[in-house]
Amino acid sequence: MKLLTAAQTRQADAATLQDEGIRSVALMERAATVFTDWLTARLAPTDAGEILVLCGPGNNGGDGLVAARLLHERGYRVRVGLLPADKHSADFEHNRPRLPAAVPVADWRPGKLPPIEPGTVVIDALFGTGLRRPLEGAAAALVRHLNAARARVVSIDLPSGLFADAPQPKDSPVVEARHTVTFELPKLALLLPQNARSVGRWHVVPVGLSPRFLAEVDADMHLVDAALLAGRLPARPTFAHKGTFGHALLLAGSKGKLGAAVLAARSCLRGGVGLLTVQVPAVGYAVLQTAVPEAMCLVDPEKNHLSELPDLQPYNAVGMGPGIGQDDDTRAALEDLLGSARVPLVLDADALNLLGANRPLLDLLPPDTLLTPHPKEFERLTEPARDDYHRLQLLRDFARQYRCYVVLKGAYSCLAAPDGQLYFNTTGNPGLATGGSGDVLTGLCLALRADKRLAPLDAALLAIYAHGRAADLAAAHTGQAGLIAGDLPQYIGQALQELTTAEEF
Numbered sequence: 001m002k003l004l005t006a007a008q009t010r011q012a013d014a015a016t017l018q019d020e021g022i023r024s025v026a027l028m029e030r031a032a033t034v035f036t037d038w039l040t041a042r043l044a045p046t047d048a049g050e051i052l053v054l055c056g057p058g059n060n061g062g063d064g065l066v067a068a069r070l071l072h073e074r075g076y077r078v079r080v081g082l083l084p085a086d087k088h089s090a091d092f093e094h095n096r097p098r099l100p101a102a103v104p105v106a107d108w109r110p111g112k113l114p115p116i117e118p119g120t121v122v123i124d125a126l127f128g129t130g131l132r133r134p135l136e137g138a139a140a141a142l143v144r145h146l147n148a149a150r151a152r153v154v155s156i157d158l159p160s161g162l163f164a165d166a167p168q169p170k171d172s173p174v175v176e177a178r179h180t181v182t183f184e185l186p187k188l189a190l191l192l193p194q195n196a197r198s199v200g201r202w203h204v205v206p207v208g209l210s211p212r213f214l215a216e217v218d219a220d221m222h223l224v225d226a227a228l229l230a231g232r233l234p235a236r237p238t239f240a241h242k243g244t245f246g247h248a249l250l251l252a253g254s255k256g257k258l259g260a261a262v263l264a265a266r267s268c269l270r271g272g273v274g275l276l277t278v279q280v281p282a283v284g285y286a287v288l289q290t291a292v293p294e295a296m297c298l299v300d301p302e303k304n305h306l307s308e309l310p311d312l313q314p315y316n317a318v319g320m321g322p323g324i325g326q327d328d329d330t331r332a333a334l335e336d337l338l339g340s341a342r343v344p345l346v347l348d349a350d351a352l353n354l355l356g357a358n359r360p361l362l363d364l365l366p367p368d369t370l371l372t373p374h375p376k377e378f379e380r381l382t383e384p385a386r387d388d389y390h391r392l393q394l395l396r397d398f399a400r401q402y403r404c405y406v407v408l409k410g411a412y413s414c415l416a417a418p419d420g421q422l423y424f425n426t427t428g429n430p431g432l433a434t435g436g437s438g439d440v441l442t443g444l445c446l447a448l449r450a451d452k453r454l455a456p457l458d459a460a461l462l463a464i465y466a467h468g469r470a471a472d473l474a475a476a477h478t479g480q481a482g483l484i485a486g487d488l489p490q491y492i493g494q495a496l497q498e499l500t501t502a503e504e505f
């Protein structure tokens with residue numbers, strides 16, 4: 001699924017009107033209807049009390065007016081508060097007189113703002129994608145008043161005051177919603193941690209935007225969902241043998257961190273690799289052979305850390321990083337790897353920290369290398385980001401400059417591709433915020449990069465999605481708090497199976 005900018009969303013609205021030959025008030029009626037359906041499915045009139053609908057001057061406010069009318073028709077008690085404005089959109093003007101007389105309407109002016117009782121259900125229809133500047137004056141006062149009220153706020157399309165795809169100044173107020181019900185496609189702002197307090201939980205409701213426009217529009221941001229991945233993971237051929245799916249080499253572990261090697265190795269095997277060899281320092285030999293008997297094990301000459309590479313000739317992909325530490329010998333081995341590897345590389349954890357501490361090594365990154373930093377590791381590779389939007393820009397620039405794929409891990413992990421496209425993952429849950437879950441992702445990435453049937457982009461997309469999906473499957477049994485990284489590998493097979501393309505008749 002594509003992620004659209006605010007400008008593209010406006011174009012999508014216009015294309016929909018044109019393609020369907022309808023007036024914009026009809027689209028507003030449709031949008032407000034799906035919003036109202038969403039709300040009434042979750043909130044009975046008896047639990048709602050008197051719903052307060054706060055309306056701004058544009059079409060977001062127009063949606064609010066229509067929702068107020070529909071709620072009244074469905075037996076809810078409703079009142080409307082209007083933000084005073086010099087002018088209103090045509091569709092707002094169209095719907096203002098259509099409010100039933102039984103719905104009380106008042107202007108909500110600064111200095112005379114009525115109290116909002118705690119727990120009141122408030123529909124925030126002040127501003128949506130048409131916000132043009134940070135809120136100030138009467139609008140800012142109203143938003144601050146609302147945020148102070150401890151109400152149950154549901155925002156239409158966006159929490160008011162939040163730009164759809166750009167940061168706002170720190171001191172400009174934004175509505176703090178419990179739920180944001182957004183139309184057709186999520187907006188970038190909903191996916192970023194810095195906006196979590198305003199967005200609450202977000203939900204997408206369909207308004208039937210022009211499928212032609214959505215197919216044709218040139219987006220540079222995407223959501224990684226099952227539809228995007230359809231057809232990217234081919235079924236395993238009947239006459240497959242272990243060579244079909246590649247032989248991966250994993251360089252992992254140091255004294256006290258062999259668990260990282262074990263987790264990555266198990267995950268790589270569950271990710272479907274044909275053969276796996278793991279090189280660990282001598283201290284890890286018995287651990288690896290016992291914990292992961294399916295993997296072959298090479299022993300580094302050093303006892304406690306990795307210091308050199310084996311002959312790379314047999315391998316189809318090499319992964320390095322989980323639990324390796326940052327010894328000088330290990331840095332030398334990484335440098336050797338960057339200089340000599342002729343196969344796909346996956347780099348994580350301390351391999352990234354070593355790169356960050358030795359920036360000239362970045363110029364040695366082979367094209368299409370896959371890096372999987374968390375935000376702190378990414379910062380060590382680049383610079384501290386001003387905010388989440390700036391971090392995405394740094395991510396995009398880095399992937400372009402080094403012609404590599406970078407997964408910035410977090411809720412909605414974001415993959416940047418060398419062509420500057422961004423892909424936000426939709427699977428996973430807070431249970432992944434636990435030690436070792438990144439090592440599991442490394443192993444899975446390695447398995448899919450070793451599979452010669454997969455393009456680099458497809459391997460990375462499948463890995464982040466299946467990793468999150470495995471966490472969702474695991475959490476159904478363990479709960480999110482009880483989820484540990486070791487639970488994940490056993491669900492990777494099912495996650496991949498769900499994505500596997502069925503053979504066509």
Ligand SMILES: NC(=O)C1=CN([C@@H]2O[C@H](COP(=O)(O)OP(=O)(O)OC[C@H]3O[C@@H](n4cnc5c(N)ncnc54)[C@H](OP(=O)(O)O)[C@@H]3O)[C@@H](O)[C@H]2O)[C@H](O)CC1
Nearest residue numbers: 028031057058059060127128129130131132133134135157
């Ligand atoms: N996407 C869909 O399918 C549909 C979306 N709909 C809804 O329409 C809004 C977008 O409506 P739009 O009218 O473009 O914009 P807004 O309502 O968000 O805001 C525009 C008005 O707000 C004024 N404005 C803008 N910034 C500020 C500010 N900082 N302070 C005060 N006032 C501001 C602006 O005035 P200008 O002077 O700047 O022109 C406008 O008056 C979308 O989010 C959906 O909710 C439709 O219902 C159709 C389907």
Ligand SMILES: [K+]
Nearest residue numbers: 124127156158
């Ligand atoms: K809103």
